[in-house]
Amino acid sequence: MFNKETEYALRGLVYVQIQQMKGLKPGIAEIATEIDAPLFYTGKIMQRLVKMGFLMSTKGKGGGFYFDLTRPDLPLKAVIRAIEGAKAYSGCGFGLKSCSEDLHCSLHDQYAPIRDSINNLVSTNTVQSLARDYQKGDDILLRRR
Amino acid sequence: MFNKETEYALRGLVYVQIQQMKGLKPGIAEIATEIDAPLFYTGKIMQRLVKMGFLMSTKGKGGGFYFDLTRPDLPLKAVIRAIEGAKAYSGCGFGLKSCSEDLHCSLHDQYAPIRDSINNLVSTNTVQSLARDYQKGDDILLRRR
DNA sequence: TTATTAAAAGACAAAAAGGTCTTTTAATAT
DNA sequence: ATATTAAAAGACCTTTTTGTCTTTTAATAA
Ligand code: FES
Ligand code: FES
Numbered sequence: 001m002f003n004k005e006t007e008y009a010l011r012g013l014v015y016v017q018i019q020q021m022k023g024l025k026p027g028i029a030e031i032a033t034e035i036d037a038p039l040f041y042t043g044k045i046m047q048r049l050v051k052m053g054f055l056m057s058t059k060g061k062g063g064g065f066y067f068d069l070t071r072p073d074l075p076l077k078a079v080i081r082a083i084e085g086a087k088a089y090s091g092c093g094f095g096l097k098s099c100s101e102d103l104h105c106s107l108h109d110q111y112a113p114i115r116d117s118i119n120n121l122v123s124t125n126t127v128q129s130l131a132r133d134y135q136k137g138d139d140i141l142l143r144r145r
Numbered sequence: 146m147f148n149k150e151t152e153y154a155l156r157g158l159v160y161v162q163i164q165q166m167k168g169l170k171p172g173i174a175e176i177a178t179e180i181d182a183p184l185f186y187t188g189k190i191m192q193r194l195v196k197m198g199f200l201m202s203t204k205g206k207g208g209g210f211y212f213d214l215t216r217p218d219l220p221l222k223a224v225i226r227a228i229e230g231a232k233a234y235s236g237c238g239f240g241l242k243s244c245s246e247d248l249h250c251s252l253h254d255q256y257a258p259i260r261d262s263i264n265n266l267v268s269t270n271t272v273q274s275l276a277r278d279y280q281k282g283d284d285i286l287l288r289r290r
Numbered sequence: 291t292t293a294t295t296a297a298a299a300g301a302c303a304a305a306a307a308g309g310t311c312t313t314t315t316a317a318t319a320t
Numbered sequence: 321a322t323a324t325t326a327a328a329a330g331a332c333c334t335t336t337t338t339g340t341c342t343t344t345t346a347a348t349a350a
Contacts, residue, residue, distance in 0.1 A: 001256070004338060007240035027296060036242075041339050047298060059297045060347025095152035097181075106278040107270065111146070114262050121255050133251040149308060172326060186309050192328060204327045205317025 006083045008045050010076060010127070011035035016055060016065045017131035025064035052082050073126035080122055089118050151228045153190050155221060155272070156180035161200060161210045162276035170209035197227050218271035225267055234263050 002010070012031050019026045026034075032042035046065055050057045054074060057065045067074075080088055092099035093111035104112075147155070157176050164171045171179075177187035191210055195202045199219060202210045212219075225233055237244035238256035249257075 001238040002240070004240075011240065029296090038339055040341065043297075044299095044339085050297085057297060058347065059295080059345070061295045061349065063296045063347065065297090093146040095147070095149075095156065106275045107266070110266050110270070114259060114266065117259050117262070121252070121259065125252065125255070130251045174326090183309055185311065188327075189309085189329095195327085202327060203317065204315070204325080206319065206325045208317065208326045210327090 002080065003084060005045055006080055008035065008037040008042055009049055009079055009083060011037065012042060012046055012065075013049065013055065013074070013079065013127045014130045014134070017067060017127050018134055020066050021131060021135060025058075025062070025066045027064040031065070049079075054079060054082070067127075073128040075123050075126050076130075077119070077122040079127075089115055089122075147225065148229060150190055151225055153180065153182040153187055154194055154224055154228060156182065157187060157191055157210075158194065158200065158219070158224065158272045159275045159279070162212060162272050163279055165211050166276060166280060170203075170207070170211045172209040176210070194224075199224060199227070212272075218273040220268050220271050221275075222264070222267040224272075234260055234267075 012035055015031055015035050016026055028043040028046060029039065031037075031046065032039040035042070037045075046055075046057070049055055050065070055065055055067050057063065092105055093107050093115065094105045096105050099105075099108065099112075157180055160176055160180050161171055173188040173191060174184065176182075176191065177184040180187070182190075191200075191202070194200055195210070200210055200212050202208065237250055238252050238260065239250040241250050244250075244253065244257075
C-alpha cells in the first residue's frame, strides 16, 4: 500500500506515541527493533520526521524521540503527503493524465470511490488514534512477527 | 495505483483489443503513441506480454499485436499478477508480516474491505470489457491528454 | 571538565524500476 | 532471391528506492 519509507515512518511514529503514553522516550535502536525495520534506515527516517516537524528529539543520555503534546493529532495523510508527495492517491487509477467526473477512463466509476475510501482512511486515522487503539487491545500487531 | 510497467501493459492491451475490434493489428510505434508511453519501453513490455502468452504477434510487413479470440477474456488481475507478483494487493496495509481476521493491525478493519474492493475491481474488469466500454463511449480517455 | 550517550549529518552503495538503443530474426511484398 | 518491414532479443543506461556506515554534534552524568 505505502512505500517502505512511509511504512517505517508510520510504524515508527505510532511506536513513539505508544511509548510516550507509558512515559517513555524511545531511541532509534529500540524503535528499529520494535517496528522491524533496518536500524540505520530507521534512524535516517526518524531524523527526517524531526526535521519536517512531525516529532521532537533530544540527543545524549536519556535522549530519544517524543511528541509535542500541545500539537493536534497527526493524521497519517500528513505523513504520507510529506514523504510521497501531494499527488499520492489522487490521480487516475489507469495512469491517465486527467481524472474528473465528466471526462474519465473506464475504471473511474469503480476506482474513484475506492480512492476516496483510502483518502478517508488516512485522513481520519491519526498516529495518536492508532496508538490508542493499540493500547485498548483492539489491534494486536505492531511488530511484524 | 499500479506501477508504470503494469500501467503501460494494461493500456497497451486495451488499445490492441480496441483496434482488433476494428479489424486492425497495431504495431509498437502506434501503441506507444496512442497510450502515451515511451517507445522502446513499450516495445519491451509488449514483447514480455507475448512471451507470457497474454497476446500474439507477427513480424514483418503488416505485422503487429493481436489477441487469440478463442481464449477467454483477460482479467486485469492476471496481468497485474504476472508483472507485479502474486502478493500484490494481498498483504497488510501497514506492512506487517501477517494479516488475518483474528490477528491484525489497527488499520485492518478499515483497510481490508478497501483491499477487497480493489481485488474485485481487477478481477471483474477484463481487457475486453474495458475495450467494449471504451467503444460504447462510456469512457472517454485512453491516451493521456 | 571529561566521558559517555544518543541523535544529526552526510557519504556511500546495492537493488529495483524505468527507459534507451542496437542488432537479430522472421514475415511479407516485389 | 532480394528488399523491406516490424517484432524479438538483449546490451546498456538513468533514476529512484532502499539500505549501510562513519563522523559530527549535542545532551547528560560522573
Ligand atoms: S479518469 Fe481514471 S480513475 Fe478517474
Ligand atoms: S493486519 Fe494490517 S491490514 Fe490486516
